[in-house]
Amino acid sequence: MRKRLYLNNDWKFKTEFDEEMAEEGYNNPSLEIVRIPHTVKETPFNYFDDAIYQMVSGYRKVFRADQRFRDKRVILHFEGAAHEATVFFNGEKLGTHSCGYTAFEFDISDKINTAGENIIAVRLDSRESLNVPPFGFVVDYMTYGGIYRDVYLEITDKTYVEDTFVYTDVPEVYEENTPEQDVSPKSVGAFLHAKIKIGGDVRGCVITESLKRISGNHPDNCKDEYEEEKELNKAPANEDNVLDYHTLPIILWDINNPTLYEFTVRIYKDEQLIDEKTEFIGFRNATFKSEGFYLNGRKLKLRGLNRHQSYPYVGYAMPSSMQQEDARILKEELSLNAVRTSHYPQSQDFIDSCDRLGLLVFTEIPGWQHIGDEAWKKQAIENEKEMICQYRNHPSIIMWGVRINESADDDEFYLATNDVAHQLDPSRSTGGVRASVKMSLLEDVYTLNDFSHNGKTPGCISKKQATPDMSKAYMVTEYNGHMYPTKSFDSEDTRVEHAMRHIRVMDAIAGEDDIAGGFGWCMFDYNTHKDFGSGDRICYHGVMDMFRNSKLASYGYEMQGDDHYVLELSSSMDIGEHPECIRGDIWLFTNADSVKMYKNDVFIKEYYPKDTPFKNIKRGPILVDDFIGDTLAENENFSTGFANKVKHALNTAARYGMGRLTLGDKLTGAKMMAIHHMSVKDIVDLYQKYIGDWGGEATSFKFEAVKDGVVVKTLIKETVKDISLEAVISHTELHEGKSYDVASVRFRVVDQNGNVLPFFAEPVKLKTEGAIDLIGPKVVPMRGGMAGTYIKSRRRQGSTGKLIIKLDAAGNKIRKEIAFKINEEVGIYV
Ligand code: GAL
Numbered sequence: 001m002r003k004r005l006y007l008n009n010d011w012k013f014k015t016e017f018d019e020e021m022a023e024e025g026y027n028n029p030s031l032e033i034v035r036i037p038h039t040v041k042e043t044p045f046n047y048f049d050d051a052i053y054q055m056v057s058g059y060r061k062v063f064r065a066d067q068r069f070r071d072k073r074v075i076l077h078f079e080g081a082a083h084e085a086t087v088f089f090n091g092e093k094l095g096t097h098s099c100g101y102t103a104f105e106f107d108i109s110d111k112i113n114t115a116g117e118n119i120i121a122v123r124l125d126s127r128e129s130l131n132v133p134p135f136g137f138v139v140d141y142m143t144y145g146g147i148y149r150d151v152y153l154e155i156t157d158k159t160y161v162e163d164t165f166v167y168t169d170v171p172e173v174y175e176e177n178t179p180e181q182d183v184s185p186k187s188v189g190a191f192l193h194a195k196i197k198i199g200g201d202v203r204g205c206v207i208t209e210s211l212k213r214i215s216g217n218h219p220d221n222c223k224d225e226y227e228e229e230k231e232l233n234k235a236p237a238n239e240d241n242v243l244d245y246h247t248l249p250i251i252l253w254d255i256n257n258p259t260l261y262e263f264t265v266r267i268y269k270d271e272q273l274i275d276e277k278t279e280f281i282g283f284r285n286a287t288f289k290s291e292g293f294y295l296n297g298r299k300l301k302l303r304g305l306n307r308h309q310s311y312p313y314v315g316y317a318m319p320s321s322m323q324q325e326d327a328r329i330l331k332e333e334l335s336l337n338a339v340r341t342s343h344y345p346q347s348q349d350f351i352d353s354c355d356r357l358g359l360l361v362f363t364e365i366p367g368w369q370h371i372g373d374e375a376w377k378k379q380a381i382e383n384e385k386e387m388i389c390q391y392r393n394h395p396s397i398i399m400w401g402v403r404i405n406e407s408a409d410d411d412e413f414y415l416a417t418n419d420v421a422h423q424l425d426p427s428r429s430t431g432g433v434r435a436s437v438k439m440s441l442l443e444d445v446y447t448l449n450d451f452s453h454n455g456k457t458p459g460c461i462s463k464k465q466a467t468p469d470m471s472k473a474y475m476v477t478e479y480n481g482h483m484y485p486t487k488s489f490d491s492e493d494t495r496v497e498h499a500m501r502h503i504r505v506m507d508a509i510a511g512e513d514d515i516a517g518g519f520g521w522c523m524f525d526y527n528t529h530k531d532f533g534s535g536d537r538i539c540y541h542g543v544m545d546m547f548r549n550s551k552l553a554s555y556g557y558e559m560q561g562d563d564h565y566v567l568e569l570s571s572s573m574d575i576g577e578h579p580e581c582i583r584g585d586i587w588l589f590t591n592a593d594s595v596k597m598y599k600n601d602v603f604i605k606e607y608y609p610k611d612t613p614f615k616n617i618k619r620g621p622i623l624v625d626d627f628i629g630d631t632l633a634e635n636e637n638f639s640t641g642f643a644n645k646v647k648h649a650l651n652t653a654a655r656y657g658m659g660r661l662t663l664g665d666k667l668t669g670a671k672m673m674a675i676h677h678m679s680v681k682d683i684v685d686l687y688q689k690y691i692g693d694w695g696g697e698a699t700s701f702k703f704e705a706v707k708d709g710v711v712v713k714t715l716i717k718e719t720v721k722d723i724s725l726e727a728v729i730s731h732t733e734l735h736e737g738k739s740y741d742v743a744s745v746r747f748r749v750v751d752q753n754g755n756v757l758p759f760f761a762e763p764v765k766l767k768t769e770g771a772i773d774l775i776g777p778k779v780v781p782m783r784g785g786m787a788g789t790y791i792k793s794r795r796r797q798g799s800t801g802k803l804i805i806k807l808d809a810a811g812n813k814i815r816k817e818i819a820f821k822i823n824e825e826v827g828i829y830v
Helices: 320-333 348-357 374-391 411-424 492-511 552-558 631-635 640-656 663-674 680-690
Strands: 003-006 011-014 032-034 056-064 073-078 084-089 092-097 104-107 117-125 151-156 160-169 191-199 205-213 230-236 240-246 261-269 272-281 286-289 292-295 302-306 338-341 360-364 397-401 429-431 445-449 473-478 517-520 567-569 587-590 594-599 602-607 701-707 710-717 724-729 733-736 742-750 763-770 772-775 779-781 786-793 800-809 812-824
Touching (some): 073 084, 160 261, 160 272, 230 240, 286 473, 292 473, 302 473, 320 348, 338 517, 348 360, 374 411, 429 473, 567 701, 567 710, 631 640, 640 663, 640 680, 724 800, 733 786, 742 800, 772 800, 786 812
Parallel strands (some): 302 517, 360 397, 397 429, 445 473
Antiparallel strands (some): 003 151, 011 032, 011 056, 073 151, 160 191, 191 240, 205 230, 567 587, 594 602, 742 786, 763 779, 800 812
């Protein structure tokens, strides 16, 4: 029976390769012992040169095989090695693979020594001078190096299921205008198409296919015929088997109820089961039409961000749990319905999570702006074939990107890439990301990076301005990014403008009926080359920082969701943070029914979502425009009408300064002096009393988010009195299995009310005990009041670990301990 044994442990690594590493008896005690996922070089957080990871390195692994491998088909599989890997097995060169983002494998059945030692050696080239995508010119992201995804052996019978490709035809069951959240699980009959390739000698073999539901909610009013595994077909096997099957009611895969099924192919010989292979599939209808994107018939505006697969210190080398965590953050924290894997196929673990969570994916071939020579293009086509064959069973993937991101037109090349995609997958549309409008459109969807919004211009251009063919769908694949880099420790005005740019573009896209959706640039800050970023080798383009801590901009996305309550204010309410002490616009980000605002515990105003100036998007931020409420009318000797005028003048002065007072405001001032006999000092005192910026009692502001009549969240902005440290941990039970596990710990330094302190910059000091290690430095400075670290499990060194965190916060010595448990699984690796 099929068995997978992981080869992630006990590799020996060297920052150069010598041929002898592939030979028997090679013994160099100076080699480092490493585990996979591995990076050829751990990097600093910033200010490092990409030259440090560019090298030809060597990996060597020795393992013992036994009887279990005899007379079997044995495959040596690499999920990802950046960027060109030449693999040797027992001294023999097996071949070279030249894409850092797709998997590759070799058949070693005839080469494996089943009675003793076997040697794998890899010459890994991570130089950016390689003549393969994305290299050839500049690239706005670091490309790192290393065998950074799993390595395993797959052992099967000599007759085996080589490949299964499943796609489904599902009717459009929802009404076009069914709202995004309002979708109940649906059960329908559908078509399942499976192309199954059987390898080896098929004579006398019988093949069966079966279906079983493994997740998703079961709607009350229908029955799922595949709750128990059900055989769909039984036939004599041949090399290429096709199954076209009309299912009985199945439950749809949708963003709200991502129902997955196991589709299992089995081969029997003499009534004995000799191989079985399972794919996780979903039944959904994902269609791009000229008017937009439709999921199961419902028109769905895609709301996504771009994701790179990088992390601080270790680049691409993070195990499944961290890949899964990013998908979870996108779906559950940022409330998105889509992600673009810019600019290459990403970990299967990430895409598996998108399948499980109901997050739609646009994935694309590796590359960035540059198209190389014929050999380079040939490699790009190879990469595309691998991408499609390796990822095409994922229900979450809705479109293939078949252009090099933002490259020039090259019709011959792109006719070929489109052709490959349609041949290998008749079920999905193609797109190809461009930087310019009206380029040659060979794909099914015109996909454009629309960077037209500069803070003043409209949020996006229209479909008509963008595409040469209105009959095909149109989608925005990037916006913002370099148009407004923003650090979590930038001034408040910058952080607010960053957030508002994301809102403006989202709102504009939501207002254009025929734009399928938009993907903001980007999920989190990332390390980049010298030609990009802020000079410290970081592009501060994320709505989160590199540790996945939220900047203000992320609340614009978060508030679109309903799974958790969101209440955030764009300001710390400290006027000294602004030039000329002018507060400017202050925004409430919330998904509540209303927000009540109090000043020094006196009610000022209740704000409602309808007050937002952003009318297209489901929810837009609400402008806080009143610091006075009815208090002026109640306390001063003004008529109600005049009190309102005074209130307007004071609020305007408070928000925008005296320079923006209207003629009416100035007239009000004159009347205060002439009719109410107030001196300039009296007016200043009035301003102090009602706006109260300095002197006297410190002002406090309280905001209460109300949902269904109940206060569900409270936000208080007042003088910082107490500082504490929050740690958000991805998981505290680590799974030491196919390799090490990693947990992320995100730090936020907050005041007594839980507000992040954006200018807190003291370091946390980290120490580990027990069976865990730290990734990265032991002393990590707070940036924008936030930071992070990663904890890595150790093998065979116990089942507990402890992270000790120390922080000196304005004299307050904070100490925190986080306990980790390590569960070790054996028998799945060699
Ligand atoms: C785009 C590019 C992205 C990133 C972004 C920054 O042109 O596709 O990779 O560089 O600009 O805004």
